[in-house]
Amino acid sequence: MIDDQTKVAELMDKMQAHVPIPAKPTGQLVRTLRGKGLKINTDRPLFIKRVFYLGDEGGIACDVTPARGAKEAYVVSLTHLRLAPRHPLFQDIREYQRERVKQLIESG
Numbered sequence: 001m002i003d004d005q006t007k008v009a010e011l012m013d014k015m016q017a018h019v020p021i022p023a024k025p026t027g028q029l030v031r032t033l034r035g036k037g038l039k040i041n042t043d044r045p046l047f048i049k050r051v052f053y054l055g056d057e058g059g060i061a062c063d064v065t066p067a068r069g070a071k072e073a074y075v076v077s078l079t080h081l082r083l084a085p086r087h088p089l090f091q092d093i094r095e096y097q098r099e100r101v102k103q104l105i106e107s108g
Contacts (some may be wrong), residue, residue, distance in 0.1 A: 001056055001106060002056045002059070002092060002100065002103040002107060003056055003059060004008065004059075004099075006097055007096070008060060009030045009061075009082065011060065011089075011092055012051050012053060012060060012092070014089055014092060015048065015051045015060075015089060015093075016050075016051060016067070018087075018088065018089055019047075019048055019049055019050065019051075020047040020048060021045055021047065021048040021083065021087070021089070022045040022046075022048075022083075022084065022087075023045055023046055023048055023062070023064070023081035023082060023083050024042055024043070024044070024081070024083075024084075025040060025042060025046055025064075025076075025080060025081060025082075026042070026047070026081070026082065027030055027035065027042055028080060029076055029080040029081070030042055033074065033076075035062075036072070036074075038065075038066065038074065042100065043092070046064040046066065046074075046081070047064065048062040048063070048064055048081065049062075049063045049064070049065065050062070050063040051063075051073065051078075051095050058077070059077060059078065059100055060077070060078040061075050061076065061077055061078065061091055062075065062076055062077075062081060063075050064081070072099055077098055078093065078096065079097050079101060085089045
């Protein structure tokens with residue numbers, strides 16, 4: 001098992017209470033979304049509007065669809081988003097990201 005289900009549920013509850021959450025995309029996510037026609041960069045934050053759990057395989061995912069009139073929804077892994085260090089959930093999210101990546105490497 002990759003995720004601690006109790007910790008995931010607690011983090012998702014905290015995140016839901018703070019939406020929209022500004023988060024900057026990683027370079028890898030920028031490249032992927034640009035390939036889908038979205039004009040973004042690593043300096044401009046996206047806003048997490050909703051969170052989902054995609055199971056142990058997918059982890060916590062976030063809806064970062066940029067506009068109401070968007071023709072496609074953009075749901076991305078929380079591991080590809082970076083919060084500002086001053087955000088109240090920075091430490092909790094960073095801990096989740098580190099642990100998830102570590103577990104993925106060990107299981108893979």
